[in-house]
Amino acid sequence: MRRQVPLFIIICVGWVLLFSVFIPPMESWGEEASLFFDIIAVFAFFLGGGNLIRVHMMKVSRKSASWGYSVVTLVGFLMMLYVGLFKIGNPAGIGGSIDAKGSWFELMFTFVMSPLQSTMYSLLAFFVASASYRAFRAKNTEATILLLAAFVILLGRTPLGMVMTAWIPESFSIFQIPNMAIWIMNSPNLAGQRAIMIGIALGVISMSLRLLLGIERGYLGQEK
Amino acid sequence: MRMTITQTTHSLSRISFLSIILTLSFFIGVSQLRAQESDTSAIAAEQTQVPIANLGQITVTAADSPDDNGDRITVRWIDPGYRDLNGFTGYEIFRQSTTDGEFVLIGNAALVDTSFLDEKAPTGENFSYKISAVIGSQRQDSEASSPVSSVVQWFNWGKISVVIIGLLVCSAVIYFIETAKRGKKLFLRRIAGLEAIDEAVGRATEMGRPVLFVAGTQDMDDVQTLAGLTILGRVSRTIAQYDSQINMPCRSSLVMTAGREMIKEAYAMAGRPDAYSDDMVHYTTDEQFGFVAAVNGIMVREKPATCFYLGAFFAESLILAETGNSIDAIQIAGTAMPAQLPFFVAACDYTLIGEELFAASAYLSNEPKQLGSLKGQDLGKVVAMAAIVIGVIAVTASEAWQIDSMTWLADLLHRMFAIS
Amino acid sequence: MGFVVSAIVVGGGLLWIFIRSLRGKDVDRRIVFGFVGITVALAVLFQLKFGEVATPIVKTLFEKIETLPPGSKIVISYDFDPAMAPEVLPMANSFARHAFAKGHRVYFFSIWATGQSLLQVTLHDIIEKEFPDAVYGIDYVNMGYKAGNEGVLNVIITDIRKMYPGDVNGTSLDSIPMMKDVHSLKDMDLLLSIGGGKPGVKEWVLFAGDRGNIPTGGGAAAVSTPLLYPYYPKQLVGLLGGTKGAAEYESELIKRHPRFAKIKTPALDMMGPQTMAHVVIISFIIIGNVSYFRSRRKQANNG
Numbered sequence A: 001m002r003r004q005v006p007l008f009i010i011i012c013v014g015w016v017l018l019f020s021v022f023i024p025p026m027e028s029w030g031e032e033a034s035l036f037f038d039i040i041a042v043f044a045f046f047l048g049g050g051n052l053i054r055v056h057m058m059k060v061s062r063k064s065a066s067w068g069y070s071v072v073t074l075v076g077f078l079m080m081l082y083v084g085l086f087k088i089g090n091p092a093g094i095g096g097s098i099d100a101k102g103s104w105f106e107l108m109f110t111f112v113m114s115p116l117q118s119t120m121y122s123l124l125a126f127f128v129a130s131a132s133y134r135a136f137r138a139k140n141t142e143a144t145i146l147l148l149a150a151f152v153i154l155l156g157r158t159p160l161g162m163v164m165t166a167w168i169p170e171s172f173s174i175f176q177i178p179n180m181a182i183w184i185m186n187s188p189n190l191a192g193q194r195a196i197m198i199g200i201a202l203g204v205i206s207m208s209l210r211l212l213l214g215i216e217r218g219y220l221g222q223e224k
Numbered sequence B: 001m002r003m004t005i006t007q008t009t010h011s012l013s014r015i016s017f018l019s020i021i022l023t024l025s026f027f028i029g030v031s032q033l034r035a036q037e038s039d040t041s042a043i044a045a046e047q048t049q050v051p052i053a054n055l056g057q058i059t060v061t062a063a064d065s066p067d068d069n070g071d072r073i074t075v076r077w078i079d080p081g082y083r084d085l086n087g088f089t090g091y092e093i094f095r096q097s098t099t100d101g102e103f104v105l106i107g108n109a110a111l112v113d114t115s116f117l118d119e120k121a122p123t124g125e126n127f128s129y130k131i132s133a134v135i136g137s138q139r140q141d142s143e144a145s146s147p148v149s150s151v152v153q154w155f156n157w158g159k160i161s162v163v164i165i166g167l168l169v170c171s172a173v174i175y176f177i178e179t180a181k182r183g184k185k186l187f188l189r190r191i192a193g194l195e196a197i198d199e200a201v202g203r204a205t206e207m208g209r210p211v212l213f214v215a216g217t218q219d220m221d222d223v224q225t226l227a228g229l230t231i232l233g234r235v236s237r238t239i240a241q242y243d244s245q246i247n248m249p250c251r252s253s254l255v256m257t258a259g260r261e262m263i264k265e266a267y268a269m270a271g272r273p274d275a276y277s278d279d280m281v282h283y284t285t286d287e288q289f290g291f292v293a294a295v296n297g298i299m300v301r302e303k304p305a306t307c308f309y310l311g312a313f314f315a316e317s318l319i320l321a322e323t324g325n326s327i328d329a330i331q332i333a334g335t336a337m338p339a340q341l342p343f344f345v346a347a348c349d350y351t352l353i354g355e356e357l358f359a360a361s362a363y364l365s366n367e368p369k370q371l372g373s374l375k376g377q378d379l380g381k382v383v384a385m386a387a388i389v390i391g392v393i394a395v396t397a398s399e400a401w402q403i404d405s406m407t408w409l410a411d412l413l414h415r416m417f418a419i420s
Numbered sequence C: 001m002g003f004v005v006s007a008i009v010v011g012g013g014l015l016w017i018f019i020r021s022l023r024g025k026d027v028d029r030r031i032v033f034g035f036v037g038i039t040v041a042l043a044v045l046f047q048l049k050f051g052e053v054a055t056p057i058v059k060t061l062f063e064k065i066e067t068l069p070p071g072s073k074i075v076i077s078y079d080f081d082p083a084m085a086p087e088v089l090p091m092a093n094s095f096a097r098h099a100f101a102k103g104h105r106v107y108f109f110s111i112w113a114t115g116q117s118l119l120q121v122t123l124h125d126i127i128e129k130e131f132p133d134a135v136y137g138i139d140y141v142n143m144g145y146k147a148g149n150e151g152v153l154n155v156i157i158t159d160i161r162k163m164y165p166g167d168v169n170g171t172s173l174d175s176i177p178m179m180k181d182v183h184s185l186k187d188m189d190l191l192l193s194i195g196g197g198k199p200g201v202k203e204w205v206l207f208a209g210d211r212g213n214i215p216t217g218g219g220a221a222a223v224s225t226p227l228l229y230p231y232y233p234k235q236l237v238g239l240l241g242g243t244k245g246a247a248e249y250e251s252e253l254i255k256r257h258p259r260f261a262k263i264k265t266p267a268l269d270m271m272g273p274q275t276m277a278h279v280v281i282i283s284f285i286i287i288g289n290v291s292y293f294r295s296r297r298k299q300a301n302n303g
Helices: A004-022 A023-064 A067-085 A104-135 A141-156 A159-165 A170-175 A177-212 B002-023 B025-043 B156-180 B199-205 B223-242 B253-269 B289-301 B317-328 B341-347 B355-365 B368-401 B404-417 C002-022 C029-044 C055-066 C085-101 C113-130 C150-156 C201-213 C222-227 C242-257 C268-300
Strands: B061-065 B073-078 B087-099 B103-109 B115-118 B128-134 B140-141 B211-214 B247-248 B281-283 B306-310 B332-333 B350-353 C073-079 C104-111 C140-147 C190-195 C216-220 C239-241
Touching: A004 A023, A004 A177, A023 A067, A023 B281, A023 C150, A067 A104, A104 B317, A104 B341, A104 C029, A104 C085, A104 C113, A104 C268, A141 A159, A141 A177, A141 B115, A141 C268, A159 A177, A159 C268, A170 A177, A177 B223, A177 B355, A177 B368, A177 C002, A177 C222, B061 B128, B073 B128, B073 C150, B087 B115, B103 B115, B128 C104, B156 B223, B156 B368, B156 B404, B199 B211, B199 B223, B199 B306, B199 B332, B199 C190, B211 B223, B211 B289, B223 B247, B223 B253, B223 B306, B223 B332, B223 B355, B247 B253, B247 B289, B253 B281, B253 C150, B289 B317, B306 B317, B317 B332, B317 B341, B317 C113, B332 B341, B332 B355, B341 B350, B350 B355, B368 B404, C002 C029, C002 C268, C055 C239, C055 C242, C073 C085, C073 C113, C073 C201, C085 C104, C085 C113, C085 C190, C085 C216, C085 C242, C085 C268, C104 C113, C113 C140, C140 C222, C150 C201, C190 C201, C216 C222, C216 C242, C222 C239, C222 C242, C242 C268
Parallel strands: B211 B247, B211 B306, B247 B281, B306 B332, B332 B350, C073 C104, C073 C190, C104 C140, C190 C216, C216 C239
Antiparallel strands: B061 B073, B073 B115, B087 B103, B087 B128, B128 B140
């Protein structure tokens, strides 16, 4: 029964949504299903928040390894929740927009969350450097072509590429690095991307069909 | 679970559309460029001053909008030249219902428009339309159009090509599933990343360190997450058998719930239900880089011997994989996000590329029904390849030698694969 | 002066690493990290700047906004988080500036929870300061965030009020003047999504632009831009890819609208550090290959 009910819902709603694309009177059914999704998505926030508190409370009470981090997590979570829920410092009071200028929530978002997230994202710059240092080696012909393409793209994405090849006459402008970079991105790269995407699209169709036919049940936890 | 259904079907329709666009978009691009050229020249037409009286009337036609659920009428007009006059600011659209008899303003159209969609025309009721060209303070009215009513269409014929191609691929999948069920052996090429699962888990067991599993950073509404969870079933069963440890941080609480169910069941099947703990799967945060920080922290502190990244990933892919690399973990990744594949290939030991991720459940289960679906998918590839080759030949022949039949063929393929 | 100092410091350091690698010493990842950090810091410190020229994919989007008749309805959707903001917020600000300068009506949406807060930056720094005459409800409206990812688009493509009974402050849409003739997204003249994740530009194309036959454009973080090229030019009017795309748009905006000559240009400013970082990465790739060939020759000699 635990498997049959979800499977039944999957199959029914799945087919309804599929038909709603092709049968205009069924369009509103698809929209209703989307609204259901939105409602459930909102409730899922509670599920996650509850789990977060439970897991970290347990770590703190058991004094597990690195429990100090759990304290930071709990304090941060509860503080943001309190400030957001009761709209502390909100110029328009409890009825105003959650992120109104001057509210504590807005201040915490701007001065704590934004810089922290940007810091994590900026790690990419370092990891791209270390990964390319390790991966771009001219081990064989294919790798050498890849290496050359990487050079052209890296230079082409900066004004330096233009400066280096500005001397090339207009009639041979395709050999200017930025133009070569655009060509690599728009021709070989795009062709490759499209091939991968067509493969992925067919993979998704096949997987979706397995889901709709009830053949694929692994994600429900039923494996032989 | 409802989300799963919704999203899965979305993905199906979405990706089917996507595949169709991509297949022949190179020559759609060519035709689009041409269309753009003609549009630009039309807009660039110089404004001229002609007396209003000499221009004649605007011709208006109204018709039911095709392929919809009623309530919509498309009004089109031919402007004899008012739009080129100085002071022209646009058109006003008036509607007259046969029941109340008055022409009422229902909308405006911009300078370049030649049509207007009335989306509030109740099905079955008759309406007439008039267009007024606004030139300064003057209005130039058209004659009223013939009465027309909106009609409900029971099938969207604009998507018939999607239905045909979809049916073709789906029939092939079902045919091969049936063939496989009858016992025919199907060849499946080796997927190194999946073969390495046991070895990777074994390594973690030997080293006495945990296995880290990340089922992507998207919710249950992404079919890639489902594919990742399917592999989790197999990985967690091996972990349960080897008496190793798993740590699965989640960005979505729904993925967490599904992950727990799978791991719990795997432990029960391995005969060790007591060894399972809810703490193995835990929610971190919905914030993308907050999640990355949490996972990186786990990696640096716990130093897992094996890391699995299977699902949909964005910019976090390289940060995760490089951190995994720095702690010398054996890493198996799989995603259908083309932009992230190069990062995984560069930093991981094994990478499941795109469709291999979706093929994983069939590969691992070795069930004939699932294997058959992979074979059907291959037929879809053959269709895509054939359409690309024929399309390239048709467009080239049509452009280079102006062969009419080739132009016709190119147009046909364009109509089939273009989205209206 | 700044460029010379940066070149000496970075060039000298790279030369030292190159010589080390020639002697067979491997480059530790921390040295790579340190070098990228120093290079970017120097470029920021000395404010190294380079000129930018708009490429066709950026220019077509610019021309689209430029040629729309005044009063056209433009959606600008903030689909990103603070992490992506340094890269994509300049795009959103440029779009907003351009749209307001041309007298268009702007509808701000967000299908990312974090987008709503980041929109405040544009409202405060751009609209309130540079366009003090713009009136809320007549020239622009903030629809706020709704949960549900692309499901939101799936609904508002046919009926905005079903999902948004009111704007971000809860004001009924029917009492907002610029919402009077807006029933669904199909009433819009241009959709602009700024993002880099999911849902983002791709979802706006598939669920809104294509379905409603509405011109769609946008901007995305550089890492996800290659995924969006297949949609140009048929389904995307134009696209701004990463900092470079944003910088190109800023330069075009300044060139064509002299009133913006003195504005802050964060994307153009970031191109200096980006250029220097690319040079360092290229240098490391060269160094990596030199040491690879060296070790291979050594192995061959030993073998």
